[in-house]
Amino acid sequence: MVKAVRVVVVVVTRSFIRSAVLGCGLLLVLTGQAAVLPEDRADVLYHSYDGGGMDINGPSVLVRKGDGKTYSAYYNYYVDNVSSASIDVVSTGASPYVEERVENGIGVEYLNGKSIMSVGYTSSVENDYVADTVHFGVSTDMFGDLTTVSLGFSRGSDSVYKMVKVGGVKVRDTAFGEKNTDRRTYSVGLTQILTKNMIMAANFETITDEGFLNNPYRQVRYDSGGTNGYTFENYPATRTSNALGLKFRYFLPYRAALHFYARTFADDWGITANSYEVGYTHPMGDSWIFDLRYRLYGQTSADFYRDLFSSVAELNYQARDKELSTFSSSTIGIGISYEFAKSGWWFIEKGSANLVFDHFQFDYDNFRDYRIATPVLGEEPTYSFSANVLQLFVSIWY
Numbered sequence: 001m002v003k004a005v006r007v008v009v010v011v012v013t014r015s016f017i018r019s020a021v022l023g024c025g026l027l028l029v030l031t032g033q034a035a036v037l038p039e040d041r042a043d044v045l046y047h048s049y050d051g052g053g054m055d056i057n058g059p060s061v062l063v064r065k066g067d068g069k070t071y072s073a074y075y076n077y078y079v080d081n082v083s084s085a086s087i088d089v090v091s092t093g094a095s096p097y098v099e100e101r102v103e104n105g106i107g108v109e110y111l112n113g114k115s116i117m118s119v120g121y122t123s124s125v126e127n128d129y130v131a132d133t134v135h136f137g138v139s140t141d142m143f144g145d146l147t148t149v150s151l152g153f154s155r156g157s158d159s160v161y162k163m164v165k166v167g168g169v170k171v172r173d174t175a176f177g178e179k180n181t182d183r184r185t186y187s188v189g190l191t192q193i194l195t196k197n198m199i200m201a202a203n204f205e206t207i208t209d210e211g212f213l214n215n216p217y218r219q220v221r222y223d224s225g226g227t228n229g230y231t232f233e234n235y236p237a238t239r240t241s242n243a244l245g246l247k248f249r250y251f252l253p254y255r256a257a258l259h260f261y262a263r264t265f266a267d268d269w270g271i272t273a274n275s276y277e278v279g280y281t282h283p284m285g286d287s288w289i290f291d292l293r294y295r296l297y298g299q300t301s302a303d304f305y306r307d308l309f310s311s312v313a314e315l316n317y318q319a320r321d322k323e324l325s326t327f328s329s330s331t332i333g334i335g336i337s338y339e340f341a342k343s344g345w346w347f348i349e350k351g352s353a354n355l356v357f358d359h360f361q362f363d364y365d366n367f368r369d370y371r372i373a374t375p376v377l378g379e380e381p382t383y384s385f386s387a388n389v390l391q392l393f394v395s396i397w398y
Contacts, residue, residue, distance in 0.1 A: 035114040035141045035148075037072040040065050041397045051360065051387020053086040060393075069111070076105040076122075087322075087383060088218055091371050101126040107135075115140040127170065128161040128216075133183075148191040152205075156183035162216040179212030197251045202244070209239040220320040221370070222309040223377045231312050233319050235304075241267035257281045265299075271324065273299035287342070291335035291356075298328040307368050308378040322383065326365040333358040341396075349397045356391040 045060040058079035066072030080103075085096035107120025117138045124131040135154035142149065162176035187205035194200055214235035221230050245263040252258065261277040279293035302324040304317040335356045342350050361384070368380040 035111065035116060037066055037068065037109060037111050038064055039397050041395055043393055043395045045391060045393035048390045049387060052385040053084065053090065055083045056080055071108055071110050073108040078103040087369065087371065099126055128163045130159040132157050146193045150189040152187040154185045158183065160212050160216060176216060181209065181211035181213060184208045199249050201247045204244050207241045210237060213237065213239060214319065215321065218321060220309055220318045222312050224311040228377060234317050235319060236317055239267055239269055241265065255283050270303035271299055273297065287339045289337040293333045295331040299326065301326040301366060307366050322364055322367040325367040327362060329360055329362045331358055331360050347398050351394065351396040354393050354395065358389040360387040
């Protein structure tokens with residue numbers, strides 16, 4: 001199930017990935033007014049993740065083209081090649097696996113006066129997970145273009161399968177069949193120019209999930225009066241979460257910039273989370289830009305999460321997904337960008353080569369590494385791991 005793995009690639013948890021997506025959205029708002037169409041450009045990306053027993057890499061290509069006046073359309077192709085021997089896999093005796101996830105996305109943005117309307121569609125396919133998502137958005141400038149208000153909605157329809165080996169070949173488990181999930185996201189955003197040097201952006205979103213929400217492979221463990229074993233997870237069929245993000249960017253006199261980002265998250269599964277990020281952007285000469293950022297994240301566990309259950313039916317719902325446990329993480333990241341062909345070359349108006357590197361450290365408070373045997377169940381050391389994420393991409397404007 002690579003969909004869950006891609007969450008790990010970016011930020012490890014579902015709540016955290018929403019934070020990352022929200023952060024990227026705010027950054028885009030902070031760096032350009034809403035009523036200006038994106039420029040024609042193409043991006044070619046290679047991404048790599050290594051950590052926690054997983055190796056994930058692949059290419060991505062994004063092409064955007066418009067008439068420069070009324071519309072801009074894009075197409076995105078993204079691939080995850082996954083090789084996993086994560087703790088969830090090896091601790092239950094399962095074999096490491098290799099999978100591929102392919103995502104295709106298209107969209108268009110339409111400019112009308114000071115407003116931009118957007119619509120898009122994304123399809124993600126892997127052997128045990130198929131996801132289709134449509135999204136709509138509108139943003140408008142007001143009050144002398146000092147304020148931008150945006151609204152967004154997306155709906156995803158996912159199909160979940162389970163793979164089993166038959167005659168040494170992986171096929172979909174007919175006994176498990178097909179499970180479905182409906183996901184809806186509602187968002188509202190505000191960007192405000194506060195002074196000539198400072199911009200603020202805020203975003204609030206509500207996400208509702210309904211259907212099959214757990215991993216069909218993951219199991220919980222229990223110990224009841226000396227009888228211990230494993231049983232499959234069982235999650236509620238609904239989940240509602242809310243998140244509020246706030247970002248400030250302050251432009252320094254010597255062309256550099258500082259930013260601060262904070263986000264809070266809560267859902268009806270009992271999880272609360274907070275993240276904070278500070279960053280600094282520094283140009284050097286006419287061609288180089290350097291970025292440095294540091295981020296902290298912490299969350300509480302879901303109400304029905306346990307590392308070790310006292311019986312096979314201790315709770316109506318049971319989970320042992322480490323991303324639903326209590327844990328914290330820290331991230332330090334650097335980015336380097338070099339602009340080239342600024343005077344144009346052939347059909348290229350300008351271009352940039354970019355490298356982004358992030359180092360993550362995850363520390364789990366109540367998820368134990370039971371690959372390390374101890375005389376008493378539930379007294380294994382808590383789990384922790386580090387991960388590195390590398391992105392290399394080239395952008396050209398034409």
